[in-house]
Amino acid sequence: MIQRIGQSATAALALWFSVCGAAAAVSVPLQDFQLPQLSGLTARLEATRQGTPDAVRIVFDKDDPQRRMLFVRAKPTGAAPGARAVAFRYRLQLDRPARARFAALVREADGESWVKVARPAELATEWTVARVSVAAMRPTDFSPLASGTIEWGTVRWVCLGLVLDGSAKGTLEISEARLTDEPQHPTAPLRLTGEGPGAWTLHKDAAAQGTLTTPNEGPVGQPCLKVEFTFPGGRHMFCTNSLPMPSVDLEGYRALRLTYKATPPPGISGLLVLLSEDSGACYRADPMPTPSAEWKTSTIPLDQFRLAEWTQDPDGTLDMEKVVSVWVGAHGVAAGAGGAGTLSVCDLELVPFPR
CATH class of the missing domain: 2.60.120.430 (Galactose-binding lectin)
Known part of the structure; x- marks a missing residue:
């Protein structure tokens, strides 16, 4: 009826x-x-x-x-x-x-x-x-x-x-x-990790070692992502962590802001930060956020994300309405015999353009 x-x-x-x-x-x-x-x-x-x-x-x-x-x-x-x-x-x-x-x-x-x-x-x-x-x-x-x-x-x-x-x-x-067809004008950051540390998934090369935990070790004792990993030396390795995007309107946001600390293996110079579209196309932050042994907040404008060399996108343009996940981790060739690294992330947010 x-x-x-x-x-x-x-x-x-x-x-x-x-x-x-x-x-x-x-x-x-x-x-x-x-x-x-x-x-x-x-x-x-x-x-x-x-x-x-x-x-x-x-x-x-x-x-x-x-x-x-x-x-x-x-x-x-x-x-x-x-x-x-x-x-x-x-x-x-x-x-x-x-x-x-x-x-x-x-x-x-x-x-x-x-x-x-x-x-x-x-x-x-x-x-x-x-x-x-x-x-x-x-x-x-x-x-x-x-x-x-x-x-x-x-x-x-x-x-x-x-x-x-x-x-x-x-x-x-x-x-x-x-x-x-009016565009959205968000007035506050959108927290991608929700109320807790976030539903992260660890991805790594088979030759790399890595563990993911969510301890209460954030800047003020809040839960955070923590990954401890090891790269062998002499060949390309990766250890990355994906977080699904919330199913919300992402229009109007202009930057990705993350609070992190990272000590990568020797020879790894920065963090790999990716936005992945539903087609599989990935866009990486360029320049890469630099490692820091202390908690650090970095704001990356979305126009600084470039199409990653290992993926393809017919239009070659980042479309936030197609983004399904954000990735944070490390990749590259570790120097010498390789070594261990750590990465912690909390307060991952999309930030609106100032109006």
């Missing part, structure tokens, strides 16, 4: 977006909100007139601890070529704690569908601005064709809501949702 909110206040929406979206070449309101059949939770859709046009209120209850999706779907009022994001205002209350992340799903007329899970949704009792990037969306598991690009002229539905982990009960209100 589909529950629907009517197309009232369309004229008010048009006026609103003509003002708020004046700087955007693409500003396509979403209307005719519906609540589709949902799995693993109960929900109902209500209209609300809290001083904002055509807002909807979703009341939901979820006992299932498994991950579930809470979506409301709406129709674009026109084509949106070049759209960068779904922008909207929201209020969110949770009576039972759960991990909630904003998400968007786009469905085309031929059945192809695309999804993007964004950053955690903050509780908000006042109307708050948010957005979910529609760049680099991935095909859903049930998408039949997966052509590689969204055909915006054939988009039938845009679904917007939450991905919920754990038992949850609450209300989500959404207002003034639209597709837009």
Whole structure:
């Protein structure tokens, strides 16, 4: 059964977006909100007139601890070529704690569908601005064709809501949702390691030795990545550590900032810092951050990342919307008989361009 909110206040929406979206070449309101059949939770859709046009209120209850999706779907009022994001205002209350992340799903007329899970949704009792990037969306598991690009002229539905982990009960209100090409302007750093040391994975040459731990040995006793490794001498070795990028909108960030200390084997002159795209193309920081026996913070502008010589990229340009992981480690030929090295990293962040 589909529950629907009517197309009232369309004229008010048009006026609103003509003002708020004046700087955007693409500003396509979403209307005719519906609540589709949902799995693993109960929900109902209500209209609300809290001083904002055509807002909807979703009341939901979820006992299932498994991950579930809470979506409301709406129709674009026109084509949106070049759209960068779904922008909207929201209020969110949770009576039972759960991990909630904003998400968007786009469905085309031929059945192809695309999804993007964004950053955690903050509780908000006042109307708050948010957005979910529609760049680099991935095909859903049930998408039949997966052509590689969204055909915006054939988009039938845009679904917007939450991905919920754990038992949850609450209300989500959404207002003034639209597709837009307005760029994101982040105002604070994005911590890539989350609340802890980060979910790092160690990668090394078979002839190298290395162990990865996450002790409380950061600058102020916080958890950090710590790698102890050994390179034999006389041949090229590598010991690197990868961290998956959070599934958020990375537009608007202009530098990678990391706090580290490193003592590499003799003959290794710097740290290997990479950004890896989903195609496998890697971009390395040039110049390389220098070793330091004491904790040091280095800020690397994204325009100082160059295509690594051992990978290929047809366009030869770093695209942050395609970046899936960041790598930090060491590589090269150790001098003499080789030797041991250590690397510790914490507070790995993307930094916005000063405005």
